[in-house]
Amino acid sequence: MKALVFHKPSDVRIEDVPDPRIEEPTDVIVRVTATAICGSDLHIYNGFFPQAKPMVLGHEFMGVVEEVGPQVTKLRKGDRVVVPFPIACGRCFFCQAELPGHCESSNPKHYGPEGGTLEGKGGALFGYTDLYGGYNGGQAEYVRVPYADVGPRKVPERLTDEEVLFTTDILPTGWTAIEWAELKGGETVAVFGCGPVGLATMKCAWLRGAARVIGVDREEYRLTKAREIAKAETVNVDKVDAVEAIRAMTGGRGADVCVDAVGMEAHRGLLEKASSALHGQVGTISALRLALSAVRRGGVVPVVGVYGVPYDNFPLGQIFDKGLRLQAGQAPAHNYIDRILKHIEDGHLRADDIITHRLPLSRAPQGYEIFNKKLDDCVKVVLKP
């Protein structure tokens, strides 16, 4: 089959690779009909997560069940499914605790007390390096889906691929940020990052009762998108002091919730500059620092942007003084996917309006380049095998 194979940073290729097979009795094989490139894929593409062996990338995918392992009870050949990005067994301590991103069974090699360091990641996901389980991903014609009674959800025929594809990651991720914020209704939610995850977060914020949504980014075209499809007020972090601007918009107090939907992206570009500049600037422009400063006292900072290396100079004094609550990590997509699918079915939520590029799988390497360099006003690339 054809698949998008990561070789080394900035080097991804479409290649012929062996078709995936049923390896465990709980597996299914899915024929992929649509798959997307995620900001998280760019961390691998840009070398922030190491991967030595070639690997098929992609954790946002959907398709049709082609082959079913003998112990799978909920799916049959021909079922059309979306697949949440964490690979979770449904039975271990963490799965029972509704933390599918930390499943002990799916990534036994790297699970351990060191979880959180590059030596020991807990949990696994599709197409996300050997640290996260070494599973091939869904930017391919076919993909092996383990624990098929746990992750995949059947989707109604009347909904298109593009309408449901983002239930695999970015919608549950946006939902998670808002869940962590524990909105009661009437809050001001500032979202740092107006990429796919930030836009999805803004949509979920409205749905869960926010009174105001503020989008922050450095790319004017993405701020325009945030105004158009997520009804956000916007702040360009490169043009104004974002912290001052958000305080001015909120009676001097700051936003009730400041979401970091940027992650290591904030450091990209800087790495291309001189290393002295790197040391001077990482702290000052990093979205997380801005979020901690722009949130009001007693506020919440959900961190769904991905970080993969240790960070020193963490502003604990500021967090303590302001009495902040901070929660970070991978989204437990399994927990929210059904509710999100229902909202899409009922017409309360859509994310297909973030798609700017539709490419055949054969052009996936161009898709990576366009998305990474933000060419041609790119927000989200969907690949069709």
Ligand code: NAD
């Ligand atoms: P993206 O790279 O398209 O979006 C990031 C946005 O942040 C860009 O629009 C960029 O211009 C903006 N940005 C950069 N520096 C900024 C700054 N200092 N202040 C404000 N904005 C800034 O990626 P995406 O697909 O939207 O993903 C965003 C983040 O979410 C990534 O780190 C990704 O890995 C992560 N993610 C996490 C989960 C999870 O489960 N927690 C799931 C999916 C994605």
Ligand code: ZN
């Ligand atoms: Zn993703």
Ligand code: ZN
């Ligand atoms: Zn588990």
